[in-house]
Amino acid sequence: MKSFFFKKKKYSIDSNGVITRKSHSNIALIKYWGKHKNKIQIPSNSSISYSLGEVYTVTRLSYEIKKRNFSLRVFFSGKEKTSFIPKILEFFHRISFYCSYLRDFNFIIETYNTFPHSSGIASSASSMSSLALCIMEIEKKLVSSLKKDFLLKKASFLARLGSGSACRSIYPGLVVWGSHQSIKGSNNLYAIQYPYKIHPIFTKMVDTILIIDETPKKILSSKGHQLMKNHPYAKERFKNANKNMDRLISILKIGDLQEFGKLIEHEALTLHAMIMTSRPYFIWMKPNTLNVLHNVWDFRMQSKKNIYFTLDAGANVHLLYPIQEKKYIIKWIYSDLFFYCKKIIESFCL
Template identity: 85%
Template structure:
């Protein structure tokens, strides 16, 4: 389906720049089939975030003169040789679908607007940005690509670098992984959520508390592998798919309280899996727990619709309706700033 079989003329060099935004999963993907092609064991859905939470990647390519591929990677201007093995593995995986890559050497210059590997899906935005750059090369080879195919293949490629990256290709609510209730959903690439949603979910605020800027103790790729022998894995996958059905209903009727309770439970369920794997890990920090308890107390006292979710890290996403932004944001800065290194204000759109 995505093999590049057309004849093409090679341009000797070029520079491409693309930007891709991070995403926050509502129904979490945690666990994949025991292979190297990134097939999820349950479906997931995420919001791709708005401004301030992105990766910008510049891909410089030039004709390869030697047999072996050469890749250099720079993050915020500093060369990262430790990144090269993962990028090489990614290029090897996608070479079957992008045969033209064998003709080039690459310099990858990337910049994150947020801390790398801290649990805010930096691999999702970085791999999706790189995949979009690669698809731009494919466009330059003289083959007319339809818009739908361009993004579908970009999502397919991004998945082979980082599972959640396939969702960051698209804006808004994005689904990855086959689910019987979602038309067009599949395991190979992500799709935009295909159904109408209540207006309250077309734009909500996502305020991110950076509690720990250090890299996570466990990489997501390792965490997914631990689900293969996890004692509670089968029930988790069943539960995640049931929660997807529940979320479909919530998105339609617009019940923000039920939405919030579901995403909080999904986040805590994810961390429960991490804490009960073998070996086990604890990604939350003391300040993560403080923030969670403060959110719960504030919600009870104020009757405001503020809820949290987390990826596999210590940092917290606070989601709430845009109409309640003024009072909630004021409370966040006055009561939660103490617990965080930095606060990032973003949005979840679904146009």
Template identity: 90%
Template sequence: MKRNCFFYRKKKYSIGQNGVVTRKSHSNIALIKYWGKHKNKIQIPLNSSISYSLGGVYTVTRLIYYLREKKKRNLSIKVFLSGKEKTSFIPKILEFFHRISFYCSYLRDFNFIIKTYNTFPHSSGIASSASSMSALALCIMEIEKKLVSSLKEDFFLKKASFLARLGSGSACRSIYPGLVVWGCHQSIKGSNDLYAIPYPYKVHSIFTKMVNTILIIDEEPKKILSSKGHQLMNNHPYARERLKCANKNMDRLISILKIGDFQEFGELIEHEALTLHAMIMTSRPYFLWMKPNTLNVLYTVWDFRIQSKKNIYFTLDAGANVHLLYPIQEKKIILKWIYSDLFSYCKKIIESFCY
């Protein structure tokens, strides 16, 4: 792995005491999706992406660290999700700690207990890895902050995003609130592949107060994880055209966010969502994340939008569940309709907002 030395400090850290840090991190929903990673690089996206951070949909992580005996070389980690020990999570976290050890050498001095919980179903397609890995990265940076009193907030957040990316690509976007960009795009100043940045340009007021209602169609963990789906882009027959489309859509979105055209915004995010799932359905091996009730919701939303002329649009992440986005000015009528006409298709409805 080619290492980025901007986040590396030569000083050998040594902490003389045990400690506990706690951080919260929100999930996010991508408007322009990244799908696929460079084959010979770690967590580098094939295309840039932009997302909203989601209020009320988050992970809280408590990281307990205690000094390790020098004689014992193997790192010890215990993980608890909502009070239940999860040994199945340990390999991924060990891999994450191994990846970031060059940038956080102090981690080698400790063993860890991770206690975490989500306000939403885990591994069901609501970016649980994004919020969980970003929360863990923020905890790690809290440890570093205790070591380096001169640590600046800007550096703290950039490095947290950089570390989170090495655990889960979309996690780097969960470090910041609002609209967040990850991946180098020629039209977005400061964008890069190593960490996310807050969207740097003017945003029309209609996009600053957005409602996000999440319809939980399926609470079960996905049978095919997103990481597997990303791998299938390496030999995908339509990968090149998808990347061209994503870059053009990003340019379109920059213009839309500035002028405030909600219809154009909605049609673009729906196109992006369906393109993502089209890539999944045409990969080899091919598979489906949508469930029958996912399609029922999409058709019902389309019909309601035509009949009511309301600004309600959907997007999908890598799963069966549906995110409905609409302006806060239309919340009362639309939310009432969601509960009356869509509730029968769902296991649960989560009321969220873009913040």
């Protein structure tokens, strides 16, 4: 299947240009945590996520025909970031077989987020996917016959080689990555939009993000994935994640909010349990993360409202609930939870 994205065509490189693309972060409901050994960015289990409306990265890619040596400059929020260059060079190296034209240009990358970088809100997902979309726009200029479906599919394929979850950020809505026997078209090389019926209640979900800690994580997600290779509970985790995907398919169809909430909270806590039982072990949650989780449980029991949490690989908390209940819930969030966080990001599921 990889050869599908490789074109032997000799490109005619004859112009410079600037491309700007936006890509949204995503929040996984079924978590991707762990990769196949000796393979680049191949997940050990399938995952599914919502793309998030107000949480995104904008990337401006300037390219000019290379005259001598290759050069790359990277700017983040207006400041030059030489520390970002090694990761981007590794990304370019991985995708060069599929995008040979990259060798003919010098690049300047200017990017910014609407949310804190490296704090556990999938900044690598939105940044790598926006860069992949820029690169595919270059390819579209070189091969005018490219169809939109192919462009997005290859962008997802490329984004995965920069950051696994980035492949899911190419598309809006519910997006699946990783081969699963119950989901037609799912595969390990690129993401697909969820292909089955979704109850209307799940098409208008709110995601309010509580920023507990804005500082970059001391242990990055890439390191956490590596620790799954010899994790004593890894095999059982991968098996349960795929079983949970089957459960979620049914839940999404019938619109069972309570079962949806139980499942995503269990997935979030399972992810952090794997982190805390790795060798070496570590904890991303902060005291206020736990304070928020307990408050959500108490509020839900008392109010009977459908508000549920999920966590990514960090201390910050995503609160998911149907838009029909937003007025009551958002008021409670600001009155009772604002004390525990640095800021609140009001977003929604695309």
